[in-house]
Amino acid sequence: MADREQDNPLAGAALDTLAVRAGHVRTAEGEHGEPLFLTSSYVFASAEEAAARFSGEQPGNVYSRYTNPTVRTFEERIAALEGAEQAVATASGMAAILSTCVALLKAGDHVVCSRDVFGTTTVLMDKYLGKFGVDSTFVPVTDLEQWRAAMRPETKILFLETPSNPLNEVADIQALAKLAHDHGAWLVVDNCLCTPALQLPLKLGADLVVHSATKYLDGQGRCLGGVVCGRRELVNEVLSFIRTAGPSMSPFNAWVFLKGLETLRLRMDAHSVSALSLAKWLQQQPTVEKVFYAGLPDHPGHELAAKQQRGFGGVLSFRVKGGREQAWQVIDSTRILSLTANLGDAKTTIVHPATTTHGRLSDEQKTASGITENLIRIAVGLEDIEDIKADLQRGLSAI
Numbered sequence: 001m002a003d004r005e006q007d008n009p010l011a012g013a014a015l016d017t018l019a020v021r022a023g024h025v026r027t028a029e030g031e032h033g034e035p036l037f038l039t040s041s042y043v044f045a046s047a048e049e050a051a052a053r054f055s056g057e058q059p060g061n062v063y064s065r066y067t068n069p070t071v072r073t074f075e076e077r078i079a080a081l082e083g084a085e086q087a088v089a090t091a092s093g094m095a096a097i098l099s100t101c102v103a104l105l106k107a108g109d110h111v112v113c114s115r116d117v118f119g120t121t122t123v124l125m126d127k128y129l130g131k132f133g134v135d136s137t138f139v140p141v142t143d144l145e146q147w148r149a150a151m152r153p154e155t156k157i158l159f160l161e162t163p164s165n166p167l168n169e170v171a172d173i174q175a176l177a178k179l180a181h182d183h184g185a186w187l188v189v190d191n192c193l194c195t196p197a198l199q200l201p202l203k204l205g206a207d208l209v210v211h212s213a214t215k216y217l218d219g220q221g222r223c224l225g226g227v228v229c230g231r232r233e234l235v236n237e238v239l240s241f242i243r244t245a246g247p248s249m250s251p252f253n254a255w256v257f258l259k260g261l262e263t264l265r266l267r268m269d270a271h272s273v274s275a276l277s278l279a280k281w282l283q284q285q286p287t288v289e290k291v292f293y294a295g296l297p298d299h300p301g302h303e304l305a306a307k308q309q310r311g312f313g314g315v316l317s318f319r320v321k322g323g324r325e326q327a328w329q330v331i332d333s334t335r336i337l338s339l340t341a342n343l344g345d346a347k348t349t350i351v352h353p354a355t356t357t358h359g360r361l362s363d364e365q366k367t368a369s370g371i372t373e374n375l376i377r378i379a380v381g382l383e384d385i386e387d388i389k390a391d392l393q394r395g396l397s398a399i
């Protein structure tokens with residue numbers, strides 16, 4: 001038994017196998033499912049052992065802000081999926097991004113960030129990192145020249161999401177990794193929309209991948225979490241900050257995410273198939289002006305997405321003919337879709353970005369990012385897509 005574990009039967013295993021099995025070392029109880037260790041601290045056999053654990057001389061658990069076996073299983077599994085040397089789990093996606101920035105940056109450093117990242121990420125960089133003397137420049141994710149022009153000698157991190165939300169703009173990860181490295185900076189990719197089932201940024205040269213596990217890693221809208229994956233020396237810096245500052249992942253949430261990961265590929269493939277079907281259907285609706293989905297051959301990011309992704313994911317957006325009134329009318333006439341800003345759920349969600357997720361942008365910023373009043377975003381879930389089309393049809397034919 002011990003030998004079976006030691007010679008790592010999962011070495012070289014495929015993603016589907018790792019998603020189901022990586023990271024779980026069976027305890028003496030012989031459990032088949034991954035155990036949930038709901039404990040804040042751990043007991044020592046003797047004062048001497050306690051001293052050795054605290055000094056780090058003897059490996060082992062001390063306190064769950066530091067390590068927890070269930071959280072470790074999740075970290076090892078996601079590291080295996082992303083092809084990372086190491087991963088560290090956090091309480092939320094924002095905690096992963098914050099911890100990465102605080103651990104790797106200091107006052108005087110500079111970040112170049114893609115303009116259309118998750119809104120809260122923009123606030124974090126702009127307002128909070130700015131407060132501590134870290135300057136940020138925001139650039140369109142597809143425009144390599146603007147990335148290049150934004151570089152300064154003190155640039156330490158290039159941060160991006162690809163494909164972007166909600167317009168599905170696609171960044172060239174390989175080219176941006178090269179740009180970062182030529183300037184002695186790190187490329188950090190928020191891989192939330194694709195997950196490792198569809199995109200492996202580290203293989204394309206990124207230094208770190210961050211996730212909001214809240215989205216597709218769970219996939220069922222149950223709890224918040226995040227993770228940072230990458231090279232050991234960088235992840236260790238982030239780990240050290242997390243242990244000190246405390247945004248660690250709850251063991252219960254780690255256990256839920258482990259169950260979510262088991263079906264990751266199946267779900268991402270199903271989301272992708274349904275989203276493409278919906279995108280094509282939307283293109284044929286007379287009251288739809290334009291559809292944004294990188295899976296469509298006429299999307300400007302299609303070719304690049306087809307090269308660097310395994311699939312196109314579940315998020316798409318479209319413009320209806322008209323303005324806010326018509327967009328709201330379509331949203332309000334749906335009865336199955338959930339009107340919520342979340343994405344990465346088995347349940348299909350619909351939202352009006354201009355007045356919700358992107359509501360805090362100025363009119364100028366909205367125009368630059370293509371967030372028009374007639375834009376609707378859908379994160380396609382796992383329902384039968386024909387029912388989703390029928391639910392949208394009512395509103396679309398009424399405007």
Ligand SMILES: *Cc1c(COP(=O)(O)O)cnc(C)c1O
Pocket residue numbers: 092093094095118121161190192193211212213214215224225226
């Ligand atoms: C939701 C989201 C986040 C933030 O994650 P939380 O778990 O809500 O903190 C970060 N990046 C992207 C792309 C997201 O969609």
